[in-house]
Amino acid sequence: MRLGEPTKMQATINITPLVDVVLVLLIIFMVMAPQMRKGPDVNLPNTAKPTDQGDERGRILVSIDDAGQLWVNDQRVAREHFGEALRAAVGAEQDPRVVVRGDAKLKFGEVREAMLALDQAGFRGVGLIAKKTGAEGRRD
């Protein structure tokens, strides 16, 4: 080197700790991603061409798990309290949109009944959430 110090000075920043931190963050996000969503774990049906339903934030998530239990967002609700729970979830929201996450193992009748209950609670269209066939992970 020009300056000729006896100990060879490093001119580059040591980015190894940065890489460590970033990798750990990446792993944390990858692991946490499935847990960050609302509602119970539902094995969504696989279909060929589901259309985009937008972001799940700002939606009311109605889930039906494989035992046929109804959930509104994070809470399991009994069938007879379904309407009240929905109204509570709507709260002050102006344009409430409801999506239904039904388990793939369900009978069609169970989903239809939930939709009927939604209809009686005053909601018109709902989105039935599915997963694109072959999509890896929990892209739901």
Added chain:
Amino acid sequence: MQFNSDDSGSGLQSEINITPLVDVVLVLLIIFMVVVPLLMQGYDVDIPRTTAQAVPAQAAESRLILSIAPSGCRILQPPTGEGLPADCHVILANQNVPAAELPARVAEILGDQPPERRVLFLDADDRLNYEGVLRIVDLAKSNVQGLKIEFITH
């Protein structure tokens, strides 16, 4: 240094250059952070009003009804693998149609209709598997832009 004594004067780097790795990892991290509150995919469906005020755009007799019965399509259990059973038949406008022909038939009937009349009424048996029914809905929707699905409830 001892070890470098064989190197030429240009000071060869003995460390791996990890800068590109860092770039890739940072981009991955950003992608994950952005995509986590993920987008959902699915099907918009509707329930027609049960009372007298039916869907105004559609008179009862001109409705296109898609019926799925367990006798025509054996999807009482979740279908294995992709797609539907090969011998799956559905009833579209009172005609028995193989499920594979469904996209073409629906497009034929509704394709030249104005958008507000592109409505398909779905009458599926309650005992059928939900995933199987959604796959049939998927087929029916696949060739028509903006097709609305209405569930018939008994």
